[in-house]
Amino acid sequence: MAWVSLVIAGLFEMFGVLMINKLHRDRSWQSAVLLCIGFGASFLFLAQAMKTLPMGTAYAIWTGIGASGGAILGIVLYSEPKDFKRIAFIAMVLGATIGLKLVS
Template sequence: MAWLTLALAGCCEVFGVIGLKQVSMRKGLRAWLLLIAAFAGSFSLLSYSMQYIAMGTAYAVWTGIGTVGGALVGMFLYGEPKEWRRVVFIAMILSAAVGLKLIS
C-alpha cells in the first residue's frame, strides 16, 4: 500500500507541475487551485508513504516520478524538444527509481 501511495504522490507532483505552468501562463484561480491541491496531495501522500518506506528511497522515487512526468508533460503538452538524448536520460531516471523499488 505504501508503494501505491508513493506512486500517487508522484502523480500528484506531476499535476502540481502542470498547475505551476498554468499559473505562470495565465495566473487564474483555477490554475492556483490545481497547483495548491496537487502539491498538498503530493506532500501528504509522500509523508504517509515515508512511514513505511525508507526516507531516501521514498524521496528518490517521488522526485523521479515527478521529474519523468514533468519532462513527458513538457514534451507532449507544451512542445518541448523530444530528442533522443533527452529520452535516454528520462529512461535512466525511471530505471533508477525501479531499481530502488526492487532492492527495497
C-alpha cells in the same frame, strides 16, 4: 500500500508541475488553487508512504516520478524538444526509480 501511496504522490507531483505552467500562462485563482491541491496532495501521500518506506528511498522515487513525468508531459503537451539524448536521460531516471523499487 506504501508503494501505492508513493506512486499517487508522484502523480500529484506531476499534476502540480503542470499547474505551475498553467499558472504562468493563465494567472487565475483557479490555477493557484489547483497548484496548491496538487502539491498538497503530493506531500500528504508522500508522508503516508514514508511511514513505512525509508526516507531516502521514498524521496528519490517521488522526485524521480515527478521529474521524469514532468519532462514527459512537457514533451507531449507543450511540444518541448524530444531528441534522443533527452529521452535517454529520462529513461535513466525511470530506470533508477524502478531499480530502487526492486532493491527495497
